[in-house]
Amino acid sequence: MSAKDTKTIKSPLAPEHGDAAGAQMAEPATAEMLDMYYYACLARAVDERMWALQRSGKAAFVISGQGHEGAQVGTAYALDREQDWLVPFYRSVASVLVKGMPPAELFLIQLGKDTDPSSGGRQMPGHYGHSRHKVLSTSSPVATQLLHADGIALAAKLRRTGEVCLAALGEGATSEGDFHEALNFASIHRLAVVFVVENNGYAISVPQRKQMAVDNVSARAAGYAMPGVTVNGSDVLEVYRAAREAVARARSGDGPTLLEVKVPRLTAHSSDDRQEKYRSAEDLAHARTQDPVHVFTRELRARGLLTPSREQEIRARIAREVDEGTEIAEAAPLPDPATATRYVYAESPDAT
Amino acid sequence: MADKRFLDAIHDALHEEMARDASVVVLGEDVAWKGGVFGVTDGLVQAFGEDRVIDTPLAESCIIGVALGMSVNGLRPVAEIQFADFIHPAFDQILSEVARLRYRSRNDFGCPMVIRTPYGGGVHGALYHSQSIEAFYAHIPGLKVVVPYTPADARGLLKAAIRGPDPVLFLEHKKMYRSVRGEVPEGDVTVPIGPAEVRRTGRDLSIFAYGLMLHESLRAADLLDREGIDAEVVDVRTLRPLDTTTILESVARTSRALIVHEDNRFGGFGAEITATIAEEGFRFLDAPPTRLGGPEVPAVPFSQPLEDWFMVSADKIAAAARALVAY
Secondary structure, eight states, rough: GGGGOOOOOTTTOOOOOTTTTHHHTTOHHHEEEEHHHHHHHHHHHHHHHHHHHHTTTOOOOOOOOOOOOHHHHHHTTTTTTTTTTEEEEOOOOOHHTTTTTHHHHHHHHTTTTTTTTTTTTTTOOOOBTTTTTTTTOSSSSSSSSHHEEEEEHHHHHHOOOOEEEEEEEGGGGGGGGHHHHHHHHHHHHTTTEEEEEEOOOOEETHHHHHHHHSOOOOGGGGGTTOOOOEETTHHHHHHHHHHHHHHOOOOOOOOOOOEEOOOOOSSSSSSSSSSSSSSSSHHHHHHHHHHHHHHHHHHHHHHTTTTTHHHHHHHHHHHHHHHHHHHHHHHHHSOGGGGGHHHHHHHHSTTO | OOOEHHHHHHHHHHHHHHHHOEEEEETTTOSSSOOTSSSSTHHHHHHHHHTTEEOOSSHHHHHHHHHHHHHHTTTTEEEOOOOOGOOGHHHIIIIIIIITHHHHTTTTTOOOOEEEEEHHHHHHHHOGSSOHHHHHTTTTOOOOOOEEOOOHHHHHHHHHHHHSSOOOEEEEEETTTHOOOEHHHHHSOOOSOOEEEEOOSSSSSSEOOTTTTHHHHHHHHHHHHTOOEEEEEEEOOEEEEHHHHHHHHHHHHHSEEEEEEESTTOTTTHHHHHHHHHHHHHOOOOOOEEEEEEOSSSOSSSSHHHHHHOOHHHHHHHHHHHHHHHH
């Protein structure tokens, strides 16, 4: 199953395009499309720099999101970025950039620096979190975070804050019990959660056909009485439309959505993996044709929105931000082991 | 002061904290209209409504994971796991998420939540309704583990746990719910998490215990007293953080230490107290620090003679104390 073969597939419970809510969210404005394009390209450039830092011996490990940019920009952009929550996973590079974390912070995380805002150099790279941006701290076990998203949304409901929570995961995580417990609970309480499965077809080396017997993760939604939608992650605007609908549904009190985005995995699982061992040359070549950044570039050029001068401007801005971010992170101090015993517990009784 | 059952003291703490702070919510299996299988949460849903007293699906990982999410978004959840025996599906949520959230985010996020659960045997609960689980969870930095013995402590420690900034595993011995009574102070009295309490002073040996075993240890001290053996009994009551100061001060007075718990001995929590005494109180000792725990079988068996065989009792504690004093 590749992204190319994917059409938007909806479970019987999914609302139809063209209804009142759908009509209001037909297309993003030009400025928004170019902003989304900027984030997709920025995420790719940040990601490539992470690999360069690892390959040059400056970073111990990389886990990246190349190929997932369309899924992440399309979904995160549908949020109210000030108000709403993101519960990310370890490939959420583009998502956390859209949510407001600047490239320098991602490089501080990548290099395990003292000022890494997610963990102060305690966690491996890729474990994003930032309370000010309402990005929940991430662990390495998969699917545990989906229950946290439920709790955030339940608190939002009880406190009447109007917040929506986007929870991201890979398709491998859908085999975990916590995935099923989270969908069940979210639907019982009609919680404002959008579960975004970034399905890249592989859980490290295990292909989807050995992970599940269904063709689409979205089919699971029916068992929890929630809409399930599958979209093509190479088509950023298609992702965005589906995410807007899911976010609007959540915000209006109509409950969660299971949104599956089929994406290509353009890199190995991590810097400790060699995907040529278990993926064919044809599979890898096909994945490259599905690169969401290239597809989005062609789409915006064809629409006449991405003029050569605009493209040049965006690329120059990104190059500058990535270089500056790298410099900030490389210059930042490493954590002092004397601080490693801090914050096992709160240091002030008033902390929360 | 009012004379109250252990169960009522816990119920009162929940009711009072929910009345005091609208961010306190209770969630778990059967906690709302049934009031919990032991009745601890009885009446809370009538007083505070279904938004704040939430019957959950039968899914323990869900209960703890959802509570974590609530705790980072402005609420103070008190999760009930119906029996400690069933907490293990949530082990990953407790170990990898709840206990690590503050450390892994270097204080960017905290997890103010309480996990209440009934533990322990002696009520014909057999293998899956009798377990003592404290050793698994007391091992985890980032989690606090509390095991009250008196009703006053149950109320005061639970209030402190709910108000505190960190996650607390609050273990309630189910046999004590209706069998243990005690004076509970009037007014809004909290008991700090951490300090141990000397329940009975003595000269000849120190007995360290918590929960139901504290009750049995005090009964054993009465038996020993008739024989002229003067036992000191220390209520450890907080396993993490552990009050090693009070423990060592007691050993300094008596020179003999008997550590008692209901859980099986191998790798049990008593090993931590014993090691602390051996490492830091060796010079005080006149005899090897000695552990008394449940037998090395996987869990508590059902039939009365089998359960009696398993359970640590006042008689068994007294016998161990005599041997230790005679060393």
